[in-house]
Amino acid sequence: MKSLATKVALLSVISGVCGHAVVEDPPPRKTGPAQEAACGQNVVLVLEADIAGPIENAVAGADADYKCNAYLCRGYQFEDNTDNVLSVAAGDVLDFHVNLVAGHHPGYANVSIVNTATNEVVGEPLRSWDNWPDHLSGPPRDDIDYNVTIPDSLGSTCSKAGDCVIQWYWYASGNEQTYESCHDFTLSSS
Ligand SMILES: *[C@@H]1O[C@H](CO)[C@@H](O)[C@H](O)[C@H]1NC(C)=O
Numbered sequence: 001m002k003s004l005a006t007k008v009a010l011l012s013v014i015s016g017v018c019g020h021a022v023v024e025d026p027p028p029r030k031t032g033p034a035q036e037a038a039c040g041q042n043v044v045l046v047l048e049a050d051i052a053g054p055i056e057n058a059v060a061g062a063d064a065d066y067k068c069n070a071y072l073c074r075g076y077q078f079e080d081n082t083d084n085v086l087s088v089a090a091g092d093v094l095d096f097h098v099n100l101v102a103g104h105h106p107g108y109a110n111v112s113i114v115n116t117a118t119n120e121v122v123g124e125p126l127r128s129w130d131n132w133p134d135h136l137s138g139p140p141r142d143d144i145d146y147n148v149t150i151p152d153s154l155g156s157t158c159s160k161a162g163d164c165v166i167q168w169y170w171y172a173s174g175n176e177q178t179y180e181s182c183h184d185f186t187l188s189s190s
Pocket residue numbers: 108109110111112114121125128167169
């Protein structure tokens with residue numbers, strides 16, 4: 001049996017060949033006991049070995065306890081993130097910063113409000129980039145330093161924290177890998 005530390009080290013080496021990016025500011029959803037229970041230890045180990053790594057690497061090593069959908073917020077659960085909920089109102093402009101560790105494999109990206117019960121996008125994407133990363137978009141670079149405006153069309157769909165997330169999504173078409181970061185929020189009246 002390999003030790004946990006050895007496993008994590010091996011996984012870091014494996015994931016070293018991929019693109020890497022993660023929203024860094026404000027801090028997105030993270031792991032915790034609810035995710036381990038929902039996604040199984042192997043998936044969580046791979047995701048945590050590289051928080052900016054692709055979801056595919058983690059799902060490839062899923063064990064029998066894998067019962068979450070890692071393609072929704074990397075399987076990060078609201079229950080582990082109840083102390084990290086943004087309070088927003090329609091019309092608010094929120095600034096985000098992506099830590100782009102490696103972007104050798106371009107693709108496209110978008111930011112959408114996603115209903116966590118159905119994993120469906122609510123309304124239109126808030127932002128989308130046909131070409132991401134885009135080194136020529138700045139300075140200041142609009143791909144890694146972007147804002148989104150909270151739409152006024154959310155109605156009651158996202159009234160409770162955990163019902164919806166603001167999900168950043170990058171699909172690196174070149175090597176077919178998916179990167180995501182999620183933010184929980186509650187809607188207050190503007
Ligand atoms: C936006 O992201 C979603 C994942 O949330 C993805 O399935 C979809 O293809 C993307 N849409 C566009 C227009 O890029």
